[in-house]
Amino acid sequence: MGMTGTVLAVDAGNSKTDVAVVTAAGEVVGAARGGGFRPPAVGVDAAVDTLEKAVREAFAAAGVSSVTHVSACLANADLPVEEEGLTAALRARGWGSSVDVRNDTFAILRAGVAEPRGVAVVCGAGINCVGMHPDGRTARFPALGRISGDWGGGWGLAEEALWHAARAEDGRGAPTALARTLPAHFGLPSMPALIEALHLNKVPLARRHELSPVLFETAAAGDEIARGLVDRLAEEVATMATVALRRLDLLEEETPVVLGGSVLAARHEQLDVGVRDVLASMAPKAVPRVVTARPVLGAVLLGLDHLRAGPEAARTARAHYEH
Secondary structure, eight states, rough: OTTTTTTEEEEEEESSSEEEEEEESSSSSEEEEOOOHHHHHHHHHHHHHHHHHHHHHHHHHHHHHEEEEEEEEETTTSSSHHHHHHHHHHHHTOEEEEEEHHHHHHHHHHHOOOOEEEEEESSSSSEEEEEETTOOOEEOOOSSSGGGGGOOOOHHHHHHHHHHHHHHHHSOOOOOOOHHHHHHHOOOSHHHHHHHHHTTTOGGGGGGGGGHHHHHHHTTTOHHHHHHHHHHHHHHHHHHHHHHHHHTTTSSOOEEEOOOOOHHHHHHHHHHHHHHHHHHOOOOOOOEEEEOOHHHHHHHHHHHHHOOOHHHHHHHHHHHHHO
16 A cells, blocks of 8 residues: 655665655654666666566565655756656656655755755765756766866876876876875786786776775875875865855755765865865855765755655654664
8 A cells, every 4th residue: 555645765876775765753663775776787777677676675665566656866867868768667666746856966965965056076986966956856877987077086086096007107297196005905016017907807897896995094105296196186076066166056045965975975185175165265155064864864855845744754754874
């Protein structure tokens, strides 16, 4: 059976999915975790099948078979046409009377603000930025990598660090301690050994993300090349936030800028201070804050916004996820 005034909240990332069934009063009555959501790799139907396993588990815990509204924040929903296709795919499953699909960055933004107003920059494996205005306007970027003008994120930082280290090793570039610290992380003696191991897949591609923290450690030790990369990331984060604020006409208002994702949430001192300094110069009224709440909270709050549930329901939901 269904339950009046309920939300199915879905936060689906590349590596895992969190779902929750929430009443209009903000009470979480069912929850589950599932696998990663990767339509580009497995196709939309197979990706939604992965969601359905977690949804059915949450429905069983809540004692319902459907909800009033589905609030889904999904990885790989980068373009409006992709959101439309995923909305149709979720609607076809019959989970709720209405369905709202957004990029998963919106979940982090909503989790970090008291109302649907502000900007979020997320830097994890990649980098993305979105913004919301109370009048319903949004700001966003395609976030498809270099083809859409992006720079940064854990994968991007790892590639930049490897590039500089390789050139330092063979004499084409300036000296940097990265030529020593990157291979040492994998127990290898030199950059040529690391290059060979990466090329022959002796070090799996997926492990490259481990080099981002090594870059920050090398920067903290004073290496100029590494510090330059961290400074560049700080400028990129502040620039994306400023552009989103400008698009939403929020530059002249005190507005929260939520910083999320594994790279920003780690609070590396140089990056954290750098983002705040550059943002203070470009958007003086921006109020940066790091969010560490689980992103599914944002999907819940967006669903409660849709139901016009009110601030008490939002406080109840926050209390569940923040304590």
